[in-house]
Amino acid sequence: MAWNERHFLSIDDLDKSDVLALLKRASAFLDIGDEYVTDAPLNEKIVANLFLENSTRTRCSFAIATKRLGGDPIDLLGSTSSASKGESLVDTALNLEAMGVSGIVIRCSEDGGPKQVAGEVAVPVVNAGDGISGHPTQALLDSLTLTRYFGTEDLDGCNIAIVGDIAHSRVARSNVQCLSKLGATVTLVGPEELLPTDIDCECTTAFDDVLATTDCVMILRVQFERDAKVGDDYRANFGLTEERAKNYEGAIMHPGPINRGLEMDDSVANIDSSPHNLILSQVTSGVAARMAVLEHLIG
Numbered sequence: 001m002a003w004n005e006r007h008f009l010s011i012d013d014l015d016k017s018d019v020l021a022l023l024k025r026a027s028a029f030l031d032i033g034d035e036y037v038t039d040a041p042l043n044e045k046i047v048a049n050l051f052l053e054n055s056t057r058t059r060c061s062f063a064i065a066t067k068r069l070g071g072d073p074i075d076l077l078g079s080t081s082s083a084s085k086g087e088s089l090v091d092t093a094l095n096l097e098a099m100g101v102s103g104i105v106i107r108c109s110e111d112g113g114p115k116q117v118a119g120e121v122a123v124p125v126v127n128a129g130d131g132i133s134g135h136p137t138q139a140l141l142d143s144l145t146l147t148r149y150f151g152t153e154d155l156d157g158c159n160i161a162i163v164g165d166i167a168h169s170r171v172a173r174s175n176v177q178c179l180s181k182l183g184a185t186v187t188l189v190g191p192e193e194l195l196p197t198d199i200d201c202e203c204t205t206a207f208d209d210v211l212a213t214t215d216c217v218m219i220l221r222v223q224f225e226r227d228a229k230v231g232d233d234y235r236a237n238f239g240l241t242e243e244r245a246k247n248y249e250g251a252i253m254h255p256g257p258i259n260r261g262l263e264m265d266d267s268v269a270n271i272d273s274s275p276h277n278l279i280l281s282q283v284t285s286g287v288a289a290r291m292a293v294l295e296h297l298i299g
């Protein structure tokens with residue numbers, strides 16, 4: 001692997017061969033299922049999960065990935081940390097480092113927060129989602145899910161649509177970088193007001209036209225907590241409704257959490273709705289993808 005950064009901050013820091021190497025390793029971890037890695041590459045290593053924004057999937061999967069690699073995860077959450085008393089992100093990270101952790105996984109609402117911390121600490125830093133900027137391990141797990149689904153090494157020639165609240169989405173930003181590196185053609189779909197102005201990618205409001213030709217739809221959550229506004233016609237125009245899903249045979253993804261009944265109908269979100277529903281496969285892939293990253297950086 002050419003990637004020799006001490007940190008995992010952005011997909012942009014990797015070239016295609018780095019992504020492929022991480023996917024190959026993650027795929028091997030996926031194959032061993034729920035087992036612990038026998039040579040325990042994180043033995044006697046403590047990995048701090050510093051999560052200043054809420055999370056279910058990312059936080060738990062980093063903790064499980066650390067344990068499967070033989071390490072010890074510790075959690076520091078925004079609501080129970082001294083960040084709630086005004087301590088800065090960098091000060092919080094410096095204190096964790098002073099206690100002897102071997103790596104820090106960071107989720108925060110500040111764009112560039114993990115990068116700022118990486119400039120101040122000696123231990124590896126992993127970006128677990130910063131503001132609307134990036135969520136690189138989500139992109140890695142999404143590509144792992146897709147390459148396993150298609151049975152391919154990369155995504156050359158695939159058409160992938162990312163649909164919904166793109167403007168507020170760090171998942172979309174990292175996925176555009178990762179999917180494009182792997183050879184996919186990405187189209188961003190959403191209402192004008194939720195399409196981005198800062199992502200170099202084809203954008204459209206014509207969901208049904210895109211759906212007719214795409215190999216995969218990644219539906220995104222409308223991020224009301226970031227002040228996203230949608231009209232009453234959002235579901236009709238941009239929701240993956242039961243009606244739309246009935247005539248669609250491509251892969252269906254969602255990074256979660258899902259606003260059921262808005263961006264995706266209840267029946268479509270249910271895992272038994274279709275063999276092409278990959279939503280929980282994404283979650284399983286998340287542990288393996290994070291194992292690959294932690295092993296590379298800390299193991």
Ligand code: CP
Nearest residue numbers: 055056057058255256
């Ligand atoms: N996909 C994702 O980042 O989910 P969480 O916010 O639950 O971690």
